[in-house]
């Protein structure tokens with residue numbers, strides 16, 4: 001024992017000791033007492049009040065108790081003997097109900113009055129209950145103390161007798177997931193409802209959150225992210241299910257609310273102590289009243305409130321130092337998180353929000369299910385997220401807390417302590433040079449170092465060339481760094497940069513990414529990032545829209561569009577203008593219109609004070625200057641007249657221009673207007689690599705300018721000439737003639753097949769003209785025309801995917817979907833402000 | 837204390853990775869951002885370049901890309917990133933018990949800088 005003063009138990013007569021009263025028999029309260037006893041056992045006459053009817057136990061171990069890995073006896077920290085040996089009076093099962101600072105007494109629920117010289121408030125936190133209907137039903141529980149665990153165990157038991165039992169956990173944070181895991185192990189069918197799109201979003205980034213979700217789903221839990229609880233449904237006063245905002249209902253025998261905690265400050269507040277989010281304390285854990293101390297989750301120190309135990313230990317040390325006359329001072333804590341779910345290794349610490357000069361270093365190993373990310377700013381480690389392999393967690397945490405300069409080990413940082421502190425090995429090239437010739441480089445394709453080096457020596461001078469010849473790093477890409485090191489070691493400066501990669505987040509090009517999405521059945525953005533070893537945590541503004549499109553194209557009807565990966569125009573279904581207003585272009589099929597449509601447009605222009613309406617170069621009308629708040633109402637009016645979105649904003653089908661054709665024109669050979677309308681009806685709503693324009697001219701005079709369109713039809717006496725790859729934009733390019741057909745149906749089929757070929761093979765943001773220049777007209781002809789099967793097969797794939805695309809986005813919005821995109825939060829009126 | 841802070845409603849009214857707007861009569865419209873990591877920020881809703889509505893941009897990390905000409909603006913400082921120069925005022929914000937509060941004096945007093953010529 002390190003006694004800081006010369007007083008000790010024998011020297012201070014009991015009646016002269018200061019009376020210390022502790023409110024809260026939990027982790028912080030008891031640890032503070034332990035720390036005081038260790039410094040000066042005879043200083044205080046101690047009484048501890050506890051609301052719970054039991055001795056002090058390790059609250060964080062309630063999760064293993066629920067999971068059946070531990071019993072209550074295993075998690076007791078201080079048994080009754082501890083209180084007796086230290087002459088502590090424990091008043092358990094009797095909460096303190098008021099504090100009178102004037103008389104320095106506390107009153108308990110039983111009426112017991114206890115005077116104090118020093119008071120320590122350690123009341124912890126209260127679980128937050130979301131204020132939905134049904135929250136007070138029997139069977140709605142929180143996860144904070146042993147009684148809660150007992151209730152969950154009882155529900156699991158009852159479930160066992162009725163062949164199962166359903167548990168719903170609201171909240172996919174640390175506590176909620178530990179509760180869900182325990183209940184799952186106890187045999188219940190578990191559904192987790194989480195408001196945010198990512199599990200544990202405070203501790204994990206999107207990538208790690210996705211891996212966690214996938215693993216929990218594999219274990220049979222149902223995880224609903226982005227799900228908002230509307231109400232808890234009851235039957236006979238007992239919980240029966242949960243209804244979500246979107247109408248879904250999930251059956252439940254028990255509902256665990258684990259949406260967060262709030263510092264328990266009620267007592268302190270009514271005693272007139274200074275309270276913000278928590279009870280305000282200084283660096284010695286003293287509140288606004290010098291006789292009153294506070295510690296644990298209930299306090300706010302230098303603006304921060306904590307929900308983990310590590311900071312509490314530091315607080316307790318500072319508290320005891322000061323209380324025993326040797327003040328040291330608490331300066332706040334950096335925290336790290338682990339999840340106590342067996343078989344899931346996860347660690348996070350610090351700030352990993354990125355941006356603002358912070359740099360991400362990411363390493364992924366898809367085969368082992370590993371994701372590691374460290375964030376470096378100004379040569380210091382500021383954050384770390386580890387999933388699947390957390391061996392280096394404490395090393396990173398240490399670097400982070402010490403704020404050490406990591407520039408000298410930066411290259412090797414992500415590989416962990418063993419590698420980074422390995423001297424010469426800290427240079428990845430040196431480490432690769434040290435490998436033996438039969439060391440395996442590419443696990444997927446079983447390629448050794450010797451084989452890769454031979455391939456390079458035989459003339460493969462770029463990453464792509466190595467991939468193409470010996471297959472190393474051609475599958476998952478995790479060994480790309482090794483292959484690049486071997487290229488550098490073998491060739492020095494002569495390494496050739498390969499074909500363009502999709503963006504700086506990956507070493508793969510567009511074609512490889514598309515192929516791998518198909519081969520590996522990748523169906524979500526975070527899955528692509530993980531399986532293809534993306535070097536950034538969540539992609540960038542270039543790859544996100546591209547991947548979103550590739551997934552949408554590959555898995556029609558299955559993949560759920562990611563709105564956050566879309567540019568504002570595609571998110572708002574209108575074109576943003578320089579003053580922040582929008583322009584609205586309704587579809588006019590084949591350039592045709594009628595009085596009803598024109599009247600509706602005229603009415604909209606007047607009703608919403610649109611400053612301009614203009615005929616576009618695409619044969620339709622553009623209404624300018626619409627405010628984002630008014631868009632849904634504008635669309636509702638246009639919908640009512642039968643008009644749908646013209647997608648003038650999208651990487652999608654734009655317009656189908658037509659001329660009057662055989663119906664009126666003296667030179668017309670076929671019904672070009674009618675065919676244009678049919679083509680537009682077939683192709684509208686389809687998402688594409690870039691925008692796509694079609695035109696149909698009734699004769700070779702070509703009044704619809706069909707030979708500068710992505711797909712152009714020129715009607716002739718004997719049928720239809722089909723043209724592709726034209727562009728009237730930045731680099732004008734006349735179309736190439738693809739083929740000639742004799743019926744309208746054939747023209748439609750070839751159009752559908754061509755569009756699908758383009759959709760499946762072009763790179764994102766590549767229009768048909770540069771695409772055809774790249775792959776060659778012959779390639780396109782071969783793909784479409786060599787086999788009789790090609791056109792029908794491609795056209796069928798296009799028509800299948802169109803089933804899911806041809807819902808008018810405006811109708812959904814006008815009906816109220818995504819209203820939050822259009823409405824303001826509220827309006828602030830300064831006058832009203834003054835009276836608040 | 838509470839009088840200094842203006843309660844603008846619950847956190848779940850702004851989906852993560854997006855922003856929503858708060859017009860101020862006689863003042864500058866404010867954009868309130870919610871990042872994918874659950875942080876909140878408030879800025880005057882005008883890009884320092886040519887007053888593009890920042891609330892409509894793509895949010896990545898703690899940066900928003902302006903929808904008009906793709907300047908990147910820090911949500912933490914309002915500062916343009918990289919080569920671009922300019923700064924938009926930020927409004928002090930705090931979250932308490934699931935609700936968002938803005939510093940009242942900053943809400944009423946915010947002024948956008950003049951748009952830039954180039």
Ligand code: SRM
Nearest residue numbers: 575583615616617618619620648654727728729730731767
């Ligand atoms: C409204 C319209 C001009 C007009 O008043 O006529 C227009 C307006 C814009 N065009 Fe266009 N283009 C319009 C017809 C054209 C045409 C003519 C045509 O379609 O017959 C062309 C040349 C033909 C072509 O695309 O091959 C055309 C070639 C472009 C290009 C260059 C494309 C290229 O591949 O080189 C761009 C830039 C781009 O897409 O990246 C562009 C981009 C734009 C954008 C979207 C610029 C932008 O990103 O904000 C303009 C949006 C204004 C707005 O807010 O509404 N616009 N644009 C026309 C709308 C047609 C429609 O009904 O949907």
Ligand SMILES: Cc1cc2nc3c(=O)[nH]c(=O)nc-3n(C[C@H](O)[C@H](O)[C@H](O)COP(=O)(O)OP(=O)(O)OC[C@H]3O[C@@H](n4cnc5c(N)ncnc54)[C@H](O)[C@@H]3O)c2cc1C
Nearest residue numbers: 024026027028051059060095096123124296297307308309
């Ligand atoms: C299931 C679970 C798992 C957790 N896992 C982890 C983890 O893995 N890692 C981690 O760092 N942290 C974890 N935590 C958090 C950790 O348990 C808390 O940070 C810690 O217990 C806080 O200590 P405290 O003393 O401030 O509050 P508590 O431990 O809650 O103690 C407060 C005590 O005060 C009592 N009390 C309240 N009001 C009164 C009153 N008026 N009169 C008398 N008594 C009163 C309460 O009943 C309670 O017993 C977990 C928490 C839970 C619930």
Ligand code: SF4
Nearest residue numbers: 575578616617729730
């Ligand atoms: S040509 Fe097109 S992009 Fe250029 S100013 Fe006109 S509308 Fe805008």
Ligand code: FES
Nearest residue numbers: 883886888902905
């Ligand atoms: S107005 Fe924002 S980038 Fe130009």
